[in-house]
Amino acid sequence: MVAGYPGTPSTEIIETIFHVPHDGVHLEWSVNEKAAMEVCASASYAGFRSLVTMKQVGLNVASDPLMSLAYVGVKGGMVIVVADDPGPISSQTEQDTRRFASFARIPVFDPASPEQAFLMVQDAFSLSEQYHTPVILRPTTRVCHGYAAIEFDEHYAPKSAEGFIKDSSKWVIFPKLSLRNHELIEKRNVQLATELSHYRFNTVLEGNRQARRAVFASGISYSYAREYQQEHQEMTLVQLGTAFPFPEEFALQILSGRDEVLCLEELSPLVEEALLRTAGRHQLKVTIRGKLSGDVPHAGELNVRLCAQILDRFYGRVAPQAIACRSDLPALPQRPPVLCAGCPHRGAFYAVKVAMKKQKAYYCGDIGCYTLGNAQPLDMVDTCLCMGAGITMAQGFSHTDPEAVSFAFIGDSTFFASGITGIVNAIYNEANIIVCILDNATTAMTGHQPHPGTGFNLMGSYVDKLKIEKILEGLGVAKLEIVDPNDLKASVAAVKACAKLRGVKAIIFRSPCISIVKSKEKCVINAKCKNCGICIKKLGCPAISMDHGQTVIDESLCVGCTLCSQICPHRAIEKVQHG
Amino acid sequence: MDRNILICGVGGQGTVLSSKLIASAFMADGEVVHSAETIGMAQRGGSVTSHIRVGRAVFSPLIPEGRGDLMLSFEPAEAVRNLNYLKADGIVIVNSHPVKPITESLKETGYDGSEMTAYLQQHYLQTYVVDSHEICRPFGSVKFFNIIMLGIACGLGALGVAQSLVVAEIEKKVKEKFVEVNKQAFAAGVKLGENYATN
């Protein structure tokens, strides 16, 4: 069984499985990470192998089942792939899933390349089955978004299993079971640490045998250090492929007799701390360098150049002036991500902005393409915290400032993932908010995955669409409007109507993401254009720009949403058929 | 053979397909290939790059700075933004047609790409400037520019893999009804590249 919830950079795992032969595998995009892990837990209780995928913040959502599952354990192998994102490049946080594994007391594998990730998944399944525990595989963005050639068996058939065998002393978590298993888990981890000391990706490249210094690297940092090692073959370079349970025996062999050791790792100093502990316990006279000593930056990702600089410093080398930093570059235009030309979210934000022109309002955003509504000139996102928080935070503001109108903007995928409970909370606690559901019929931000509202799933079935309006009616919202965000007048009217009422109101702005439908229309500028630039200044649509004083629409980008033509004071923009 | 090729541009310009075609052409040639994409905030108009690394002793998925042999840039400012990856004597093929970010239109700083191409020509001896809109005109859409770009690199002899192998990959990877027009676009690029090489 394979289940997950999309999130960069983990999304491609399930998408790849979908595109290769996978007969006999139940494959799903779950509604969120917690659901995915729980669905897979049953499969593994029944003896089947299961794979759960998510990005690092997804594990926060799934941490409740994870923590308990670590105590209960599994029968069929369970591998949880959690993709970390140093940088962060497209995430809210720089959290380190290896840390989560050590918190949950379960093993974690840390691949240095796509090839290693492929081999480690198999090792992780074997280990999971051998020790009856969920195991985490933690690739980072550069591993996830890297390509390499691998060979796999296209005729792979899922293992059969005997099915779930009832045993409440085993599968029902109670304090007594947790106490007993806690003890067993700690004993097992000692045993695991010894076994992992001989693991194929805990390796040492011994250059000069007498070297007083050694470098430990974990994950992608190992690949960066390998680039350096190509030119400095005398260095001793260690890969630590399993940060938890820490293979102390293996590390101790390397530490003994060294004066100084450097630790290259991204996110948190997990390996560094383990080495410090090891050195302390064995009273070794060795200096451990890394993040805690200030030699490696705490925040952001590493790369070949940064690692080379750190290594040069560690080895006391004067860095060769290989890359002359160009200081004379022309000023580069910034290129922040923006809502696409014709994105239906633009109309929704603009309508609320127009309707609230003279009123005090709070705009609580959420996570998805529509977070980009924060950019100028729309400037319609005041807060963004985590998935689902838009609704609950709008509720909070409605209590702290009852005079203002509090809005929540939430995408359809996010609504299903974690929006519904927020609405229940708001209704129960008598909030006055307007929830704007931006229903573009897809999970756009992560690359257009289907969700319960789209009418199909990964098993290739067409299923009944879950209707957001039915859910809202069932919950009992005070007012429900459904409008096309590209119809500005109707949208503004809907917002104004809701703003007059007390209670929890909802507006569904419904229009598909431009990437999932092919438009046959476009907008063109006619002779009436005064080049006042109002369309550009109000909407910030990337298809419209000013070229030497002339307003122009880029035909290759425009999809004919007509928002610009609806706001043009000179009626200078018209819609025509493409081609 | 060792070769580091960087492709850069803006989300939606078709850089990923170029990268896939190059990588698989090298693989068909028996080389070990690693590639990687950087796609930032899910590519809504942001900068994107693809790194292709050919060779046996390759570890970092991204090209180490200062080691790129060839850059195919679909946008003038993106070429300059990624110069740190290129060798001092690296080859640059760059589209002169700018993609103006909306922030530029809002404050009108006058970015039109020309400053970027001028800088490249001044500092990189092997800079080849192409206007995507002009060269794509016979094909009716700038969507073919990614294939033309590959053709130019081949025509210049800068790609490091045989033309026939790239064409074979186009036949394999492009939707059947578009294969012919893509092959024509590729050929147009090759011709232009050959012209550059002889001039």
Ligand SMILES: Cc1ncc(C[n+]2csc(CCOP(=O)(O)OP(=O)(O)O)c2C)c(N)n1
């Ligand atoms: C807990 C968590 N899981 C997953 C993600 C990754 N993620 C970012 S946006 C998004 C969903 C966006 O879909 P939707 O709400 O429909 O908005 P759209 O992008 O379509 O506008 C997801 C799953 C995340 N940020 N946090």
Ligand code: SF4
């Ligand atoms: S991908 Fe879709 S939802 Fe995202 S910005 Fe573009 S049009 Fe909007």
